[in-house]
Amino acid sequence: MIEISPIGVVSSPLTDAATAPKQGDEGAPDAWLEFDPAVAAGLADLAPGQDVLLLTWFDRAARDVLAVRPRGAADRPLTGVFSTRSPDRPNPIGLHRVTVLEISGPRIKVNDLEALDGTPILDVKPVLGGVAER
Amino acid sequence: MIEISPIGVVSSPLTDAATAPKQGDEGAPDAWLEFDPAVAAGLADLAPGQDVLLLTWFDRAARDVLAVRPRGAADRPLTGVFSTRSPDRPNPIGLHRVTVLEISGPRIKVNDLEALDGTPILDVKPVLGGVAER
Numbered sequence: 001m002i003e004i005s006p007i008g009v010v011s012s013p014l015t016d017a018a019t020a021p022k023q024g025d026e027g028a029p030d031a032w033l034e035f036d037p038a039v040a041a042g043l044a045d046l047a048p049g050q051d052v053l054l055l056t057w058f059d060r061a062a063r064d065v066l067a068v069r070p071r072g073a074a075d076r077p078l079t080g081v082f083s084t085r086s087p088d089r090p091n092p093i094g095l096h097r098v099t100v101l102e103i104s105g106p107r108i109k110v111n112d113l114e115a116l117d118g119t120p121i122l123d124v125k126p127v128l129g130g131v132a133e134r
Numbered sequence: 135m136i137e138i139s140p141i142g143v144v145s146s147p148l149t150d151a152a153t154a155p156k157q158g159d160e161g162a163p164d165a166w167l168e169f170d171p172a173v174a175a176g177l178a179d180l181a182p183g184q185d186v187l188l189l190t191w192f193d194r195a196a197r198d199v200l201a202v203r204p205r206g207a208a209d210r211p212l213t214g215v216f217s218t219r220s221p222d223r224p225n226p227i228g229l230h231r232v233t234v235l236e237i238s239g240p241r242i243k244v245n246d247l248e249a250l251d252g253t254p255i256l257d258v259k260p261v262l263g264g265v266a267e268r
Contacts, residue, residue, distance in 0.1 A: 002191055002254065004136040004225050023262065039224055041200040045217035052216075055227055057136055066175040082186075082258040083179035090173055091138050091256045093189055093227070120136065122225045124216040128157065 006120035007042075008035035008106075010056065014116050017060060022071055023085070024096055024112035031113040033121055035106040046100055046108065046124070054096040055123040056115050061092035093122065140254035141176075142169035142240075144190065148250050151194060156205055157219070158230055158246035165247040167255055169240040180234055180242065180258070188230040189257040190249050195226035227256065 012031035014020045021028040033054070035043060046052065065088035067078045081089040098110035146165035148154045155162040167188070169177060180186065199222035201212045215223040232244035 002138040002140065002193075002256075004138060006136065007224050039200060039216075042215045042223070044201070044214035046214065053229065055225075055229075059136075066173060067178070080178035080180065081176045082173075083260055085259060085262065089176070089257065090141050091189075093257050095187065095189075095229070095259060122136075123223065123227050125219060125229060126217055128219065 008121035010119040012117045028114040033108045053125045056094035057120040058087040058092035061087040142255035144253040146251045162248040187259040190228035191254040192221035192226035195221040
């Protein structure tokens with residue numbers, strides 16, 4: 001068993017999974033990432049304009065689901081969850097590519113985030129460029 | 135506190151972090167992903183040739199690190215971990231884009247994986263195409 005402590009929480013106008021966009025680029029709103037001040041040193045080199053990968057924990061997901069109909073569409077076949085982005089899966093980690101819009105201490109505003117208000121944040125990673133840029 | 139049960143483990147010739155490639159596309163070997171048979175139904179729609187995102191847990195990472203010199207290079211400035219892909223970070227989740235080479239029951243062979251032998255597997259996700267393909 002692995003134990004994870006969230007490093008922050010999503011603050012968003014989205015509160016209802018049923019009506020939230022299924023992906024960030026499908027009309028999701030801006031959101032604030034409220035980081036634990038204890039990890040602020042890790043945020044020091046982020047800047048507005050950067051694209052980052054945000055990892056979250058879908059705390060309202062069902063973890064006993066192994067097959068779903070993609071996008072909840074009744075006319076699509078049952079599909080193994082590891083071939084879908086369904087939040088319902090054994091370890092419901094969300095992966096979101098977002099752009100940093102604004103930074104205010106340990107709070108970071110990003111665009112196009114479909115995660116619900118209160119979603120725990122696990123990690124932030126840079127988007128990898130080509131080998132020569134690393 | 136969030137509790138995660140790994141869904142499998144990496145079987146790889148790589149055993150030493152000091153000499154392992156830093157990213158998959160820097161000469162990392164093929165590896166087998168050995169999934170727990172209990173999640174096999176979730177793997178049903180994966181097929182050779184597909185690119186997937188593999189999420190792992192860097193179980194040998196240091197979790198109290200908030201700044202590193204990228205790629206361990208002494209001549210690079212200390213950088214906040216959330217702007218790096220360092221395995222040393224508060225929640226050391228690895229994110230790897232790999233291609234499925236072969237499937238044998240709950241074992242899946244992939245290419246270019248820099249994770250060490252024995253690394254726990256947390257999740258597998260499809261690479262998202264354009265909105266029209268979802």
